[in-house]
Amino acid sequence: MNIGIVGARKYQDRQSLVDLVHSLPPEAIIITSSCKGVYTWAKEAAEERGLKAIVYAPDLTNIRAWFEVPKRYYQRNRELVEVCDLLHAFLSAEDGFTGGTRFEIKYAVSLNIPVLVHWENGISQWIYQHSFPFPERKQDFFLSWQDFFHNTDINLGGLK
Numbered sequence: 001m002n003i004g005i006v007g008a009r010k011y012q013d014r015q016s017l018v019d020l021v022h023s024l025p026p027e028a029i030i031i032t033s034s035c036k037g038v039y040t041w042a043k044e045a046a047e048e049r050g051l052k053a054i055v056y057a058p059d060l061t062n063i064r065a066w067f068e069v070p071k072r073y074y075q076r077n078r079e080l081v082e083v084c085d086l087l088h089a090f091l092s093a094e095d096g097f098t099g100g101t102r103f104e105i106k107y108a109v110s111l112n113i114p115v116l117v118h119w120e121n122g123i124s125q126w127i128y129q130h131s132f133p134f135p136e137r138k139q140d141f142f143l144s145w146q147d148f149f150h151n152t153d154i155n156l157g158g159l160k
Contacts, residue, residue: 002054002083004031004113006104007038007090013120014041017090020118021045029054031084033076035100038090056080074103081108086116093120 003024005017017038021030022045030046030053032039039055046053058076063069077100081087087108089101097105105127108115115127 001025001027001085002029002031004080004084004087004104004108005038005042005090006032006077006080006087006101007118008092008094008099008101009035009037010092010094011038011090011120012092013090013122016118016122017041018045020088021051022049024049024051026051031056031080033057033080054083073100077104078107080104081111081113084108084113086114088116088118090118091120 005021007017011017018041021042024030028051030042030051032042032053032055034040034055034057043053043055056076056079058072060069060072063072081104087104089105091097091101105115105117109127116124117127118124
């Protein structure tokens with residue numbers, strides 16, 4: 001089982017990540033990146049435990065303009081998430097749900113990969129396709145579907 005571990009660079013609770021890695025089954029493969037913080041801790045904890053760790057790094061060769069750099073990092077994030085069966089995301093109290101970690105969580109959810117979010121305060125929550133708990137900018141298309149489900153009784157197949 002490929003288990004992705006991602007998170008905010010400002011996440012402080014290293015021990016919670018180490019505890020997670022030590023609780024994984026021995027056949028687990030850790031998928032992470034080469035960034036500082038959560039990612040390097042995940043790799044170190046996996047190696048300490050004798051688990052295989054695959055580290056994804058962005059391809060920064062042949063960059064011709066500054067705007068190509070973030071594109072390469074987001075491409076790395078996509079590749080990392082796509083090989084995961086499950087994603088653990090560690091969010092810092094300071095930054096919350098932002099940046100690359102936000103992208104990785106949203107991308108995993110869009111691929112129907114379950115995500116377990118670990119907040120720095122010790123609370124964890126599962127995120128699936130149909131229960132994304134973070135506020136999003138509302139879009140007209142989605143509002144029409146929200147209205148449809150709000151006004152339809154799925155069990156009876158008719159309008160409420």
